[in-house]
Amino acid sequence: MITDTEILPVTEKTMNTVDTSDALDLTKENIRPLRQGRKPIQLETALQAQSNLEIQQKLNKKKEKYEHAIRTYEGDDPLAPHFEYMKWLEQIYLKHGPESNLMPLIEETVQKFKNDAKYKQDPRFITILINFIENQSNAIELYQIVYNQGIGTMCALFYRAWAELLDRYNDFKRVDQIFLLGIKAKAEPVEELEQAHLQFQLSVARRMLNGQI
Numbered sequence: 001m002i003t004d005t006e007i008l009p010v011t012e013k014t015m016n017t018v019d020t021s022d023a024l025d026l027t028k029e030n031i032r033p034l035r036q037g038r039k040p041i042q043l044e045t046a047l048q049a050q051s052n053l054e055i056q057q058k059l060n061k062k063k064e065k066y067e068h069a070i071r072t073y074e075g076d077d078p079l080a081p082h083f084e085y086m087k088w089l090e091q092i093y094l095k096h097g098p099e100s101n102l103m104p105l106i107e108e109t110v111q112k113f114k115n116d117a118k119y120k121q122d123p124r125f126i127t128i129l130i131n132f133i134e135n136q137s138n139a140i141e142l143y144q145i146v147y148n149q150g151i152g153t154m155c156a157l158f159y160r161a162w163a164e165l166l167d168r169y170n171d172f173k174r175v176d177q178i179f180l181l182g183i184k185a186k187a188e189p190v191e192e193l194e195q196a197h198l199q200f201q202l203s204v205a206r207r208m209l210n211g212q213i
Contacts, residue, residue: 059092063101082109083124086131106132114151126152130161139165153185156193163200170213172204 066085073081086105093100109125110132119125129152133142143162152158159182166175179197187193207213 062088079109079113079119079122079124082112083128086128103135106135120151121154123155123157126155126158130158134161134165140169154187156182156187156189156196158182159187159193160196163196167200167203172213175200 066081066088069081070085082105086102086109089100089102089105093102106128109128113119113125114129129146133139133146136142143165146152146158147162159178163175163178166178176197179193179200182193183190183197204213
């Protein structure tokens with residue numbers, strides 16, 4: 001497994017390269033939020049890389065290692081190196097621009113595994129698929145298409161992402177339907193889905209009381 005210690009041992013030299021608190025203030029508007037949050041060490045590395053050529057070069061070498069691992073993988077879980085690479089890219093490249101190679105990786109992975117029955121309910125593939133959908137202009141339509149194909153139908157995170165998107169469009173009736181659809185299917189972990197449904201209902205009530213809707 002490729003580790004972050006290959007990139008940035010936290011030493012006095014690297015810590016003095018850039019004031020990361022200042023860097024965060026300068027770039028926070030351009031940092032793309034992640035559903036799972038950002039890891040402090042990787043965030044620090046990403047911030048320092050913006051002004052440190054040595055770190056940028058090390059990151060590029062690590063990208064090459066991940067890509068080599070994908071090309072040469074011969075095990076029984078070919079999705080694994082794709083997923084690990086995607087997670088790393090998300091953390092290291094704050095804006096997910098073209099230089100990150102993130103979207104091409106996501107698109108390639110979806111195309112490669114979308115018809116593989118082994119991964120239809122795999123949370124890793126569904127996470128990648130959600131990333132793909134959320135970057136399309138017809139995301140709402142795509143969620144329905146994917147559901148109709150039986151992909152992600154047993155994964156709670158699929159219904160949560162679908163519902164969150166509809167919530168952003170204030171389609172509260174449909175949000176409620178999607179949550180109930182997942183709960184009825186006993187999508188795993190169903191407890192998290194039930195909790196998310198409850199939080200949604202409370203959120204709608206608060207917004208109504210505050211005159212936001």
